[in-house]
Amino acid sequence: MQHVDSLSGATGTPVCNLSLSELLLHALVIELEAKHRYSELANMMAEIGNRKVSRIFSKMSSIEAKHARDIEEQIKGQKLPILTPSEYTWQGPEAPENTDSNRLFHLMTPCQALELALSNEKRAYEFYNDVVDDSTDERVREVAADFAVEEEQHVAWVEEWLAEEQPPE
Secondary structure, eight states: OOOOBOTTSSBOOOGGGOOHHHHHHHHHHHHHHHHHHHHHHHHHHHHTTOHHHHHHHHHHHHHHHHHHHHHHHHHTTOOOOOOOGGGOOOSSSSOTTOOOGGGOOTTOOHHHHHHHHHHHHHHHHHHHHHHHHHOSOHHHHHHHHHHHHHHHHHHHHHHHHHHHHSOOO
């Protein structure tokens, strides 16, 4: 597996070399950042009067918060590494489920908002799926597979919501 860009833009550790504690830390950061970003986006959309899109992002924030709580429960009592931003191993400048607020605009439709959320959830799924495919540590693969299943469910939910919003052909 190739090296992936980290948050700092420097070359990071290949995803397959993550220890279990590093994977759990990555997962927690992914979910917490997604929870906060979706909450920010919900507030931004509410402020500009786009209540429907605001509710979509609020729902996404709640889903991510639950996932973060589940991970926090899983890591209770474990000693986690302390990573600098350059030591995270996801592709791109931000965690996989983070939406760039520059991609939002006040006339955004629910479909456009859901397409952003869908892209985020797919990137998170791909991150965990890469770990499953490439890790040499069986336990890391098992935990990553569980996270991938969760993200796959998030993708399915967003796809369902998107289908509900799209006009019939």
